[in-house]
Amino acid sequence: MHTQHHRPNIVFILADDLGEWALGCSGNEEVKTPHLDRLAAEGMRFSNFFCTSPVCSPARASILTGHIPSQHGVHDWIRAGNIEAAGLEEGLATLPRFQDESLATSYLAGQTGYTEKLVAAGYTCALSGKWHLGSSLTPQMGFSRWYTIARGGCSYMEPDMVVDGQIKLERHYVTDLITRQALRDMEDLAKERHPFYMSVHYTAPHSPWNREEHPEEYLRLYDSCEFHSVPELPPHPDQSPTCPQGQGEARKELLRGYYASITAMDAGIGQLLEQLTQLGIREQTLVIFMSDNGMNMGHHGVWGKGNGTFPLNMYDTSVKVPALFSHPGRIPAGQICAELVSQYDLYPTILEYAGIHEENSGTEKEPRPGSSFAGILLGSAAGTESGASTHREEVVIYDEYGPVRMLRTADWKYIHRYPYGPHELYDLTHDPGEEHNLIQEPEHQGRIQVFRKRLGEWFQSYLHPERDGVYCAVTGFGQLSRLSAGDREGRGFQDRPSRDEPTS
Secondary structure, X not given: OOOOOOOOEEEEXXXXXXXXXXXXXXXXXXXXXXXXXXXXXXXXXXXXXXXOOOOHHXXXXXXXXXXXXXXXXXXXXXXXXXXXXXXXXXXHXXXXXXXXXXXXXXXXXXXXXXXXXXXXXXXXXXXXXXXXXXXXXXXXXXEEEEEEEOOOOOXXXXXXXXXXXXXXXXXXXXXXXXXXXXXXXXXXXXXOOOOEEEEEEOOOOOOOOXXXXXXXXXXXXXXXXXXXXXXXXXXXXXXXXXXXXXXXXXXXXXXXXXXXXXXXXXXXXXXXXXXXXXXXXXXXXXXXXXXXOOOEEOHHHOEEOHHHEOXXXXXXXXXEEEEXXXXXXXXXXXXXXXXXXXXHHHHHHHHHHOOOOOOOOOOXXXXXXXXXXXXXXXXXXXXXXXXXXXXXXXXXXXXXXXXXXXXXXXXXXXEEEXXXXXXXXXXXXXXXXXXXXXXXXXXXXXXXXXXXXXXXXXHHHHOOHHHOHHHOOOOOOOEOOOOOOOOOOOOOEOOOOXXXXXXX
16 A cells, blocks of 8 residues: 655656657657657656766766766766676676676766665665666665666667676566566555655667667567658768668668667556556656757767767757656646756756755765756746746756867857867857857857856866866777776777777
8 A cells, every 4th residue: 555755756767869859749750659748748848958968877977966077077988897797697708798897896986866865865766777887786876776787788689687786688678678677666666655766777779779679569660661850961071980870771770770669668668657557656756757868860960979970079969858757736737848957957856856955064075066947847937938048047058078068058059179179159049950160250259259268167167177078088989997086198988999890
């Protein structure tokens, strides 16, 4: 029997490499996402929600800690340190894909996650799905239920799952495994007298997208799809070999896998929502859906996210993520919020929404840049499509990926690449597709100077000197170790390959 409690349950569903453009409720008429579309209709959809870094591990670390990458020190997807050789089942360590993972590293050691604050307030926290922040065998950040993936990514049909501290090679579709464990956790936690928090982290729609990796029932939905919802453009001149890519029929086959994996995930989310209703706790539960970063599937001629090109890119398709918030009876239904919001705003928002008030006692060594948007969710400060901005006095979003930094307002985007460029400036009002770089135009030099100064001052006010991304040799091919005193020699990051080798 479920007991009413003051604080809401929270189910946080995180997709992997899902562009904001790739949902039916965002206007995509080809992709099939009925359950997510219903979730949006029952709550609030944000049309301008941004990741803190356009690649998975830094974005995930920022979601949990509320700190930017130059504070927590995760600047690229974590290539080494996810698992420990001693924890592998017999024979598994001989598989080629595990040879790089010799030592486990806790990349968030010394950091505080909002999940730990929730636990201190009486929550039980469960994780089902992707972690990718190091030491995958060990429950961290307040999680007491822990079902994850040994490395960062995995095969869809033969995933390496962490079960009770051991790695087990499964022969089931990983999306269904994640859903199944989340359903079990939900049923158990609903019986307890205190609130629960669940992280359901799907690997979808991250590559691989080849046909044998996904169930035929979802692939066949897209066999005759023309994929007009995605631009077909010549390859970008700076395309990096970090992601599968293709033209013509090969392009359609990749998009088929991408869309099929989204629809399969959507079906799992439908099961989660149905079980909340069956357990009688839907009205006591905040459901959040988001992606870690955006994704280009041919947009701008790019395949991949921020590391789809080198130099690393900050296109809106890379940095903008879908964000849905639903809580019947609390969050007004059918709302679309155009407010500029960032993942670093999630930490204070979740805590405020749960009624947990942070003490400003100076115990935290580093300030968090985020602002709570709980007031927007609850309708007391609605920055809707037609309304004025109320979340911040002047809304500016900042992003970073190693030495590449971005400042974005509602109308402008400025990208600065330390130390030598190239830099970019876009007038988003007249050029929402970011096709015309105005960085050399004489009439914009004054604006560029203001943006450059503002960008530098903002990051300087938050960054940790030993973890400053400006000095990190980030290539988009992975982080190898935790930063302790900066990485001016580039030892902590994987070099760009001399040959085309697709990676995470």
